Amino acid sequence: MTVRLHIGLLVNPLAGLGGSLALKGSDGEQLREIAAGLPPEQRHRAEDRVARALAPLCSDHAAGEVRFSCWAGDMGENVIARLGMPGNVLGEAPDGLSSAADTRQAAQALLDCGVDIIVFAGGDGTARDIYDVVGDHFPVLGIPAGVKMHSGVFAVSPEAAGELLLQLLRGGLVGLVAQEVRDIDEEAFREGRVLSRFYGEMLVPGEGRYLQHTKVGGRESHELVAADIAAWLVEQMEPERLYLVGPGSTTAAFMEELGLANTLLGVDVVRNGEVLAADADESTLLRLLRETGAEATILVTVIGGQGHVFGRGNQQFSPAVIRRVGLQNLVVVAAKSKISALQGRPLLVDTNDAALDQALVGYHPVITGYNDRILYRIEAVAPVS
Numbered sequence: 001m002t003v004r005l006h007i008g009l010l011v012n013p014l015a016g017l018g019g020s021l022a023l024k025g026s027d028g029e030q031l032r033e034i035a036a037g038l039p040p041e042q043r044h045r046a047e048d049r050v051a052r053a054l055a056p057l058c059s060d061h062a063a064g065e066v067r068f069s070c071w072a073g074d075m076g077e078n079v080i081a082r083l084g085m086p087g088n089v090l091g092e093a094p095d096g097l098s099s100a101a102d103t104r105q106a107a108q109a110l111l112d113c114g115v116d117i118i119v120f121a122g123g124d125g126t127a128r129d130i131y132d133v134v135g136d137h138f139p140v141l142g143i144p145a146g147v148k149m150h151s152g153v154f155a156v157s158p159e160a161a162g163e164l165l166l167q168l169l170r171g172g173l174v175g176l177v178a179q180e181v182r183d184i185d186e187e188a189f190r191e192g193r194v195l196s197r198f199y200g201e202m203l204v205p206g207e208g209r210y211l212q213h214t215k216v217g218g219r220e221s222h223e224l225v226a227a228d229i230a231a232w233l234v235e236q237m238e239p240e241r242l243y244l245v246g247p248g249s250t251t252a253a254f255m256e257e258l259g260l261a262n263t264l265l266g267v268d269v270v271r272n273g274e275v276l277a278a279d280a281d282e283s284t285l286l287r288l289l290r291e292t293g294a295e296a297t298i299l300v301t302v303i304g305g306q307g308h309v310f311g312r313g314n315q316q317f318s319p320a321v322i323r324r325v326g327l328q329n330l331v332v333v334a335a336k337s338k339i340s341a342l343q344g345r346p347l348l349v350d351t352n353d354a355a356l357d358q359a360l361v362g363y364h365p366v367i368t369g370y371n372d373r374i375l376y377r378i379e380a381v382a383p384v385s
Contacts, residue, residue, distance in 0.1 A: 003067045004377060005117075005169045006362070008110030009054075009087065010130070012122035013074035013098060015046040015145040046121045046145040047079045053119075053143045053158035056166045058083055065169060069113050071106040074098070088113070100129045107133040116363040117205070117375075119165070121145040124183040127153050128199050131181045137328075139176060139203045139363070139375055141165070152179030153204050164205050168363065168375060171344030173336055175206045176365050176373040203365070205375050225335040226253035228370040233299070233333070234258060242296035243270040244285060244325065246314045250301040250333050267316045282318045289324050296325045302334040302366075307342050309378060310360070311350030319353035327359060333367045339376060350381040357381070 057066050068085060070076025072092030080087040090109040093102040103122075107130045110118050117139045120130055123146015130140060142154035143161045155161035168174045178201040230253040237243070245251050245268045255262035255270070262268060266279035269288055277284050289296060298321075303312050309332055310317055322330070332347070349360045357380035365373045 002064070002379075004065045005165070006067045006069065006115045007165070008107075008113070008115030008118040009050070009068055009070040009076040009080065010103065010106050010110065010118060010120040010122075010126075011046050011050055011071075011074065011076050011079065012103060012120070012126040012145070013046055015122040015126060047074065047082070049145045049158045050079045050121045050143055051083060053121075053155075053161040053165075054079070054083055054085070056162040057169070058085065069110055069115055071098075071102070071109075075102070075106060100125070103129040104133050111138065114362070117141060117165075117168075119143065119161070123149050124151050124181070127151045127181050127202070128183050131200050131202055134202065136178060136201050136203060139205060139365075141205055150182045153181060153202050168205060171342070171346065171377065173340060174375050176203055176375045177206050178202070179204045203373075222249070222335055222337070223253075225337075225369055226250045227257070228372075229333050229367055230254040230257035232367065232370045232372075233331070238295075239272050240294055241271070242276070242288065242292060242294045244268075244280075244296060244298045244317070244321070245270060246298065246300040246317065248301035248303075250335065251299055254299065254333075265313065267314065280316060282316050282321060285316060285321045286324065289321070295329070297329045297331055298322065298325050299331050299333065302332065302338055302347060304338050305341065306348070307345060308348045308350065311348075311352070311381065317351075319351050319356045322351065322356060330360075330364075331367065332364060336368045336374065339366065339368070339374065346377040346379040348381050349378055354380070 068080050068087035069090055070080055070087045072089050075093060075098050077087060077089050090113060091106065103126060107118060111134060118130065118134065119141050120126055121143040126146065127142055134140060140153060141161055141164065143158050144154040155164060164174065180201055181199040183197055183199060226249060229250060233254050234257045245255060247265045247267065252262045252264055255268065258270065258273060260270065260275050261278065263279040267285065268275055269277040269280055269285065271294070276288060298317060300309055300314060302309060306312065349357050351357055360378055361380055363375050363377050366376050367373050
């Protein structure tokens with residue numbers, strides 16, 4: 001079977017050890033020195049919790065649906081092997097006991113190799129190190145294994161993390177929310193002072209549910225959802241950026257929110273609250289991108305029933321246009337009811353460029369309401385043989 005979910009696994013093997021040793025945390029050289037003298041069986045707390053989280057995926061991995069990339073030894077490789085799930089090892093900690101620098105290096109390597117999500121085991125310190133690399137634009141999920149876990153990026157239990165990953169693999173409506181990364185100063189904590197610091201936010205999958213304010217008579221109202229999506233998008237707009245607005249009623253609501261005329265079955269270009277081009281073709285899009293030199297965003301919706309994102313009714317977004325805008329600047333919007341109607345089937349791309357289609361494959365955020373996102377899979381219509 002085709003691999004559907006590429007997980008980047010990162011384990012902090014020192015996570016949680018500081019609690020049993022009454023160190024109030026697992027950061028710092030003191031714990032590293034102590035851990036170096038511990039027998040291996042006493043350093044398996046984090047690994048055991050990862051094994052509990054990944055156990056539900058074992059049968060799916062056997063079918064070839066899950067792929068892992070990880071760091072060597074205790075930082076991921078060992079637990080993958082323990083579960084009988086071979087992984088792609090990208091590197092290793094030089095002295096066998098990982099440091100914050102090793103965590104950051106591993107996180108960067110996982111990003112570079114194209115994983116769909118980074119799953120990590122640790123505490124607030126590990127979350128902070130990963131945040132330093134991925135920021136707030138890439139999905140992560142924390143398996144709780146540390147002493148200090150005040151951040152909102154952790155699942156409530158290892159088993160809960162596993163269920164979320166399984167739901168994601170099966171095409172469920174898995175929400176994607178921004179959660180805080182916080183950490184307590186361990187030295188101050190050891191002195192009896194609690195100093196918690198906010199570092200930022202990371203995107204985390206969570207259980208997807210319909211929002212109450214988007215329901216009418218027990219059913220989702222497309223008009224209300226489209227209006228919510230439009231209001232959120234308009235609030236996030238950057239004045240000098242070009243917005244290439246694809247066809248569809250959901251994207252039309254965006255234009256209506258701006259008070260601009262819309263080409264329902266065409267592509268409009270907006271900048272600074274003005275329409276630069278209506279019903280633009282490929283050459284017009286490329287010309288505007290070239291002449292303005294501005295950063296741009298492609299805004300597309302999903303064709304109901306089919307699930308196509310590119311290649312059906314919006315061929316103006318040619319491979320040349322998509323590459324010029326950049327894959328990181330694609331925004332997909334859709335009502336949850338439209339995604340739910342796919343019954344777990346993926347969204348589809350058919351740009352007539354096999355290499356570009358494959359570059360688009362993976363799990364992507366889909367905006368489904370006001371500050372409401374899910375993480376959902378995109379696949380190519382014609383997979384590379």
